[in-house]
Amino acid sequence: MGDKEDFMTRVNDLYRFEAIQGHLGWDQETIMPAKGAKARGEILAWLAAQRHSRLIDDELGSLISRLESESLDDFFAANVREMRRKYDEAVKLPTDFVSLFTKARSEALIAWQKARSESDFSQFAPHLKNMVNLTRQKVEYLGCEHTPYDVLLDEYEVGMKVEDYDPLFAGLKSRLVPLLAKIMDSNVEIPRLPEEMTFPVDAQEMFCNKVSNSMGFDFEAGRMDRSTHPFCAGLWPDDTRFTTRFDEKDPFSCLYAVMHESGHGLYEQGLPKEHSYSPVGMAVSLGVHESQSRFWENQIGRTSAFWKIAMPWFKEQFPDCPDWSNEILDLVANEVKPDFIRVEADEVTYNLHIMIRYEIEKMIFNEDLAVEDIPSTWNKMMKDWFGIDPPNDSLGCLQDIHWSMGAFGYFPTYTLGNLYAAQLLQTMSEELGDIEGIISSGDWSSMLTWLRQKVHEKGSVMTPSELIESATGQAPSPEAFLNYVEAKYSKLYNL
Amino acid sequence: MGDKEDFMTRVNDLYRFEAIQGHLGWDQETIMPAKGAKARGEILAWLAAQRHSRLIDDELGSLISRLESESLDDFFAANVREMRRKYDEAVKLPTDFVSLFTKARSEALIAWQKARSESDFSQFAPHLKNMVNLTRQKVEYLGCEHTPYDVLLDEYEVGMKVEDYDPLFAGLKSRLVPLLAKIMDSNVEIPRLPEEMTFPVDAQEMFCNKVSNSMGFDFEAGRMDRSTHPFCAGLWPDDTRFTTRFDEKDPFSCLYAVMHESGHGLYEQGLPKEHSYSPVGMAVSLGVHESQSRFWENQIGRTSAFWKIAMPWFKEQFPDCPDWSNEILDLVANEVKPDFIRVEADEVTYNLHIMIRYEIEKMIFNEDLAVEDIPSTWNKMMKDWFGIDPPNDSLGCLQDIHWSMGAFGYFPTYTLGNLYAAQLLQTMSEELGDIEGIISSGDWSSMLTWLRQKVHEKGSVMTPSELIESATGQAPSPEAFLNYVEAKYSKLYNL
Numbered sequence: 001m002g003d004k005e006d007f008m009t010r011v012n013d014l015y016r017f018e019a020i021q022g023h024l025g026w027d028q029e030t031i032m033p034a035k036g037a038k039a040r041g042e043i044l045a046w047l048a049a050q051r052h053s054r055l056i057d058d059e060l061g062s063l064i065s066r067l068e069s070e071s072l073d074d075f076f077a078a079n080v081r082e083m084r085r086k087y088d089e090a091v092k093l094p095t096d097f098v099s100l101f102t103k104a105r106s107e108a109l110i111a112w113q114k115a116r117s118e119s120d121f122s123q124f125a126p127h128l129k130n131m132v133n134l135t136r137q138k139v140e141y142l143g144c145e146h147t148p149y150d151v152l153l154d155e156y157e158v159g160m161k162v163e164d165y166d167p168l169f170a171g172l173k174s175r176l177v178p179l180l181a182k183i184m185d186s187n188v189e190i191p192r193l194p195e196e197m198t199f200p201v202d203a204q205e206m207f208c209n210k211v212s213n214s215m216g217f218d219f220e221a222g223r224m225d226r227s228t229h230p231f232c233a234g235l236w237p238d239d240t241r242f243t244t245r246f247d248e249k250d251p252f253s254c255l256y257a258v259m260h261e262s263g264h265g266l267y268e269q270g271l272p273k274e275h276s277y278s279p280v281g282m283a284v285s286l287g288v289h290e291s292q293s294r295f296w297e298n299q300i301g302r303t304s305a306f307w308k309i310a311m312p313w314f315k316e317q318f319p320d321c322p323d324w325s326n327e328i329l330d331l332v333a334n335e336v337k338p339d340f341i342r343v344e345a346d347e348v349t350y351n352l353h354i355m356i357r358y359e360i361e362k363m364i365f366n367e368d369l370a371v372e373d374i375p376s377t378w379n380k381m382m383k384d385w386f387g388i389d390p391p392n393d394s395l396g397c398l399q400d401i402h403w404s405m406g407a408f409g410y411f412p413t414y415t416l417g418n419l420y421a422a423q424l425l426q427t428m429s430e431e432l433g434d435i436e437g438i439i440s441s442g443d444w445s446s447m448l449t450w451l452r453q454k455v456h457e458k459g460s461v462m463t464p465s466e467l468i469e470s471a472t473g474q475a476p477s478p479e480a481f482l483n484y485v486e487a488k489y490s491k492l493y494n495l
Numbered sequence: 496m497g498d499k500e501d502f503m504t505r506v507n508d509l510y511r512f513e514a515i516q517g518h519l520g521w522d523q524e525t526i527m528p529a530k531g532a533k534a535r536g537e538i539l540a541w542l543a544a545q546r547h548s549r550l551i552d553d554e555l556g557s558l559i560s561r562l563e564s565e566s567l568d569d570f571f572a573a574n575v576r577e578m579r580r581k582y583d584e585a586v587k588l589p590t591d592f593v594s595l596f597t598k599a600r601s602e603a604l605i606a607w608q609k610a611r612s613e614s615d616f617s618q619f620a621p622h623l624k625n626m627v628n629l630t631r632q633k634v635e636y637l638g639c640e641h642t643p644y645d646v647l648l649d650e651y652e653v654g655m656k657v658e659d660y661d662p663l664f665a666g667l668k669s670r671l672v673p674l675l676a677k678i679m680d681s682n683v684e685i686p687r688l689p690e691e692m693t694f695p696v697d698a699q700e701m702f703c704n705k706v707s708n709s710m711g712f713d714f715e716a717g718r719m720d721r722s723t724h725p726f727c728a729g730l731w732p733d734d735t736r737f738t739t740r741f742d743e744k745d746p747f748s749c750l751y752a753v754m755h756e757s758g759h760g761l762y763e764q765g766l767p768k769e770h771s772y773s774p775v776g777m778a779v780s781l782g783v784h785e786s787q788s789r790f791w792e793n794q795i796g797r798t799s800a801f802w803k804i805a806m807p808w809f810k811e812q813f814p815d816c817p818d819w820s821n822e823i824l825d826l827v828a829n830e831v832k833p834d835f836i837r838v839e840a841d842e843v844t845y846n847l848h849i850m851i852r853y854e855i856e857k858m859i860f861n862e863d864l865a866v867e868d869i870p871s872t873w874n875k876m877m878k879d880w881f882g883i884d885p886p887n888d889s890l891g892c893l894q895d896i897h898w899s900m901g902a903f904g905y906f907p908t909y910t911l912g913n914l915y916a917a918q919l920l921q922t923m924s925e926e927l928g929d930i931e932g933i934i935s936s937g938d939w940s941s942m943l944t945w946l947r948q949k950v951h952e953k954g955s956v957m958t959p960s961e962l963i964e965s966a967t968g969q970a971p972s973p974e975a976f977l978n979y980v981e982a983k984y985s986k987l988y989n990l
Contacts, residue, residue: 016541020515023522035716036734039771043731046511221530236538239531276534 270456290417729763765951785912
């Protein structure tokens with residue numbers, strides 16, 4: 001077997017293990033019987049160990065080194081580049097440390113769940129301290145060139161550092177905070193659904209299926225299921241599964257979850273299949289993934305053009321719903337309201353939530369903010385930026401799962417997703433013309449084709465920022481997003 | 496690492512791969528999107544190869560040899576014994592042959608599906624010939640001490656040979672054929688459900704859940720789903736999944752499928768968990784597995800005592816169903832009718848179906864019956880034994896999937912299941928007393944506890960026939976079964 005073949009066999013094996021982990025993880029979140037949890041945890045840990053031992057194999061390291069000096073096509077070269085990154089990181093982390101980290105994470109997760117449900121930060125604090133310390137240790141193992149937080153940011157969006165995020169967030173904040181203030185001062189009233197109305201789950205499912213289908217999600221190569229928190233898993237070639245949840249009093253919650261997750265699903269379904277089970281065949285980054293979900297959820301789904309086509313679909317399932325105009329529905333779907341919970345935030349406040357996380361994480365790792373001081377820091381920022389006081393830590397710094405998993409540096413990718421989506425929309429408008437017309441025609445295939453060609457089919461052949469630049473002609477920047485939200489909300493709120 | 500630890504790690508790894516194969520196979524049959532089939536086939540083949548390379552590892556062979564001369568507890572010794580059997584078989588088969596066999600099987604399966612749907616044996620014949628020839632080759636590799644068919648029979652029920660089955664089947668035939676004739680001559684009329692009645696799927700599901708729950712199936716450690724052909728998969732510790740199918744015109748079909756598969760499921764849920772991922776922690780054989788499903792399906796479910804307790808549950812779901820007595824329901828559930836399809840056969844004719852397969856397989860491997868002559872041989876036996884002429888090969892020798900999979904020697908285990916079940920019932924009656932009383936009380940836990948202690952908890956520590964002998968005090972024999980069917984059907988049909 002030649003080096004190239006040997007390398008690809010090893011890489012494919014690694015990614016097959018990863019796909020199995022993904023599948024069993026999906027099953028765990030959706031349909032696994034409750035008592036199966038213990039055995040599932042064990043098999044997932046076993047799979048992680050199987051995968052890890054293959055990743056840190058010396059021979060894989062030698063193959064990567066030898067192939068780096070060969071002339072390779074772009075896709076093969078990207079595989080070598082990505083495996084170099086993964087290999088270097090994996091061999092830097094001692095096996096004992098990895099298992100210590102995994103164990104601490106399981107314990108922190110359980111402590112966080114309890115602390116959140118009882119709104120008691122003190123229960124979570126020692127575990128959070130532990131995760132922070134272990135993460136500092138990890139940064140040391142990985143080696144820190146600039147600031148410690150840079151090492152963590154790079155894990156989730158390659159190439160992104162504090163020096164990239166700081167000006168980007170400052171730019172966002174300087175225009176989002178005044179926009180929010182103006183919206184709060186406006187007198188636009190948001191209509192409410194009649195209190196007594198309920199929206200049966202089956203009908204919601206039919207409606208959401210119709211929307212997802214219209215987006216181009218292929219249900220012969222995927223599924224929609226239910227889980228506590230909606231997510232999408234691109235498990236296998238031609239088998240992509242996303243989930244949603246249903247609220248009988250609020251059909252919009254499910255609709256936008258489905259549009260969001262279908263957006264992720266379309267990306268997975270559009271990845272280059274000839275590169276399955278290798279890094280180049282995977283989505284390039286969390287930020288780019290999020291751009292796909294936010295594009296469909298917000299830039300398509302939260303428009304009056306969308307409601308022009310979707311209202312008859314909606315009426316078919318819910319004939320008793322009020323006869324709202326598309327414009328009113330658009331307003332209902334875009335209500336701006338400073339509130340405590342990130343995942344339910346509108347487009348204007350969403351990124352402010354992310355920035356609070358970012359600032360606090362930066363303080364933790366670059367300025368040694370004590371874990372005890374996190375709640376007060378959090379609450380002060382909420383007051384300063386949103387004008388509201390979290391009544392307890394469950395609605396404050398305990399709301400998200402990420403810290404319990406040691407996923408520091410993850411949040412900013414959500415904002416990148418919003419920015420990338422706006423950049424993509426801008427370029428798409430320039431190239432396809434009247435996007436509103438396309439949306440209200442109900443035939444969205446030209447938009448999907450555009451995303452396929454510019455994003456999905458590229459897999460990971462470029463870095464995330466190269467991909468955005470190649471698709472939009474511009475480096476990642478907040479301009480397009482700010483112009484988009486300012487225009488959209490000025491119109492909606494008569495500013 | 497000591498030999499024992501090294502051995503168990505290797506064994507556990509093998510069985511973890513098997514559990515993953517089982518899980519992905521279950522998913523494939525139940526919920527996988529259609530287009531996922533290709534990738535699923537590939538990953539299953541990859542898993543099989545991963546598993547195989549571990550099984551034929553020389554070092555595993557050496558460990559087995561060294562452990563065979565050590566003094567071990569019963570459970571460890573059984574693991575060594577079973578791994579010896581698996582290892583010896585695996586190393587005898589050249590890897591090329593295994594992959595040739597796998598490939599031929601995939602092709603035969605597709606050809607069989609088409610041939611059956613078009614009822615055209617000639618399309619399947621060349622593939623069947625190929626499977627027969629490859630199976631002959633396999634027998635040669637494995638080594639044949641007595642007759643070639645013995646080698647195949649032993650694969651599915653260790654220790655069972657033609658010289659065991661011949662007298663057993665002869666005994667069965669000599670009493671079942673006259674019993675069938677007498678039933679056919681009786682004038683008992685079987686009531687029919689009103690033509691216009693339908694039984695909604697949701698209500699059937701509720702009713703079947705209630706029955707399965709009452710049997711003791713733990714739905715917190717298992718699931719019920721749907722598939723074309725009902726089956727049960729004991730995937731993981733505390734995660735056992737069975738399937739059923741629904742016919743809106745016939746609620747009994749689903750009920751008995753659920754009782755059958757729940758019987759399999761109870762066995763899986765009762766296996767010794769401390770031996771998970773090793774042979775001794777697995778069900779001992781197909782025959783014993785089938786005894787558990789047939790016990791609940793037939794000896795519990797097809798009795799008037801069952802209907803005494805289940806009729807109110809049934810009426811709750813189907814208030815418009817006729818007011819049949821328990822005795823009439825018992826008769827409906829036990830209609831004897833010579834028919835073409837094995838899987839739908841009653842308890843009297845079922846084993847005759849199996850014997851036709853057995854006789855023909857024996858002719859193929861021990862007497863070189865030509866593949867071309869199978870349909871006519873089949874049809875002649877159906878005429879002789881059942882008095883009916885299959886109108887086409889789909890209702891004849893093409894009906895089952897097994898031959899396309901190269902599973903020759905498998906069918907007799909179904910009959911063993913029926914015989915074992917009757918032996919278990921007999922001993923259970925002696926030890927627990929009035930079984931009818933227990934059934935009609937609705938509290939079936941004493942029967943489950945008995946099966947747990949005598950069968951489930953034993954795993955594979957004994958061979959199948961040792962297990963039956965230890966549970967019933969008697970070697971496997973058809974007596975109990977024949978006495979059971981003769982008594983049951985004489986009463987039902989006033990013979």
